[in-house]
Amino acid sequence: MSEPQLKSLLLDARLPRLEVRMLLEHVLAKPRAWLLAHDTDPLAPEVAAAYEALARRRIAGEPMAYLLGSREFMGHMFRVTPDVLIPRPDTEVLVETALECVAAIAGPAVLDLGTGSGAIAISIALARRDARVMASDVSAAALAVAAANAWDLTAAVRFVEGSWYEAVPAGEGFDLIVSNPPYVASDDPHLDQGDLRFEPRGALTDGAGGLDDLRRIVQGAANHLKPGGALWMEHGWDQAQAVRDMLAQAGFQDVCSRKDLAGIERISGGRYPLHPGST
Ligand code: GLN
Numbered sequence: 222m223s224e225p226q227l228k229s230l231l232l233d234a235r236l237p238r239l240e241v242r243m244l245l246e247h248v249l250a251k252p253r254a255w256l257l258a259h260d261t262d263p264l265a266p267e268v269a270a271a272y273e274a275l276a277r278r279r280i281a282g283e284p285m286a287y288l289l290g291s292r293e294f295m296g297h298m299f300r301v302t303p304d305v306l307i308p309r310p311d312t313e314v315l316v317e318t319a320l321e322c323v324a325a326i327a328g329p330a331v332l333d334l335g336t337g338s339g340a341i342a343i344s345i346a347l348a349r350r351d352a353r354v355m356a357s358d359v360s361a362a363a364l365a366v367a368a369a370n371a372w373d374l375t376a377a378v379r380f381v382e383g384s385w386y387e388a389v390p391a392g393e394g395f396d397l398i399v400s401n402p403p404y405v406a407s408d409d410p411h412l413d414q415g416d417l418r419f420e421p422r423g424a425l426t427d428g429a430g431g432l433d434d435l436r437r438i439v440q441g442a443a444n445h446l447k448p449g450g451a452l453w454m455e456h457g458w459d460q461a462q463a464v465r466d467m468l469a470q471a472g473f474q475d476v477c478s479r480k481d482l483a484g485i486e487r488i489s490g491g492r493y494p495l496h497p498g499s500t
Contacts, residue, residue: 228260230272235280244275247289284416295344299370304362306424307416308340311481312401315455315488316344318479319399322451322490326396328353332445334385334400334438335359337424339367339378341399346376355379355395357388360423385434386441394447400438401455406431432463439467446493453490461486 233241246256248271275288286292286307291300294308295316301307319341323329329349333342333356342356356378358364364380371378381388405426411417417425427433435454442452452473456464461478468476473491481487 225264225269226260227256227262227264227268229264230269231256231260233276236276240279240285241276243285243289244279245272248272248275282415282418284419286416287419292338294340295348297340297344297347297374299338299340299343300366300373301338302362302366303419304360304421305338305366306401306420308338311483311487312341312455314479314481315399315401315453316341316348318453318488318490319345319397320348322397322453323349323352327351329396330394330447331355332389332393332395332398333357334388334398335402335424335434336367336380337363337401339370339376339380341401342367342378343371343374343376345399346371346378347374350377353379355381355389355393357381357383357385359384359388360421363421363424385437386445389445393445394450395445396447396450398438398442398446398450398452399454402434402438403427404431404435404455404457404460406457431457432460432467435460435464436467439464439471439473443471443493449492449494451490451492453488455488458485458487461489464489 230245231241246253248268279288284307286301287303291298292308295313299308328351331345331352331354336342336356336358339356342354346352346354361382364382368380403424403426407426407428435456438454465476468491474494476491478486478489
């Protein structure tokens with residue numbers, strides 16, 4: 222009888238082909254090209270066992286990003302663990318908008334509230350080496366992941382621990398505040414579906430209707446923005462109007478929303494006036 226070959230795993234029909242390949246590349250620590258060139262190599266029993274363990278977890282629903290321990294965002298590889306939300310492509314519009322906001326400012330001061338894996342703060346710091354970027358999280362475990370990402374990617378980010386503005390040292394004024402806070406309503410059935418089941422609940426939902434943390438961020442921003450500074454937040458598919466209203470009520474100007482890759486209004490923001498009361 223012929224020995225089993227690597228190829229036999231590539232034919233695993235329980236999972237999509239791409240996922241099979243990604244898991245196998247991970248187990249072997251080899252790139253795709255190697256795998257395709259070596260598919261008739263004998264299959265070592267420990268490779269088969271390691272693959273099988275991951276495949277079973279995937280079949281049980283665990284997100285690919287947690288099984289692989291990484292996810293690409295803004296062209297950078299971020300490590301992810303179940304302590305942090307998995308970076309979403311939709312969030313790239315928040316980073317792109319942030320970079321536009323500070324394009325004309327030399328050495329901009331930027332704050333990312335609830336940084337999780339650090340994907341937003343680190344992407345900004347890498348695109349703007351002159352920026353002074355601070356990033357907060359209430360979770361020490363998340364901050365450990367974010368700090369490791371900053372180290373791996375050589376990004377200069379100052380991390381601070383605490384809930385929203387409580388983490389931010391008094392007297393710091395920012396040109397820009399960004400955040401992708403928990404905004405899913407606690408009774409949203411999506412929390413019990415797909416990848417979300419495995420992500421930190423506290424990073425997904427505020428435990429209420431989904432607008433509480435967004436409101437906290439809007440209401441505290443004036444104390445931490447320089448005159449003319451901007452605030453941009455990611456939010457849910459049906460929250461754009463509510464967030465624009467909050468911003469307008471808090472005295473922000475040029476309030477608007479931008480769409481994600483699916484054409485859904487996904488982020489909203491505005492500029493805090495140079496002179497309160499001016500139009
Ligand atoms: N966009 C995520 C989702 O709905 C939620 C992220 C968040 O709450 N910040 O899957």
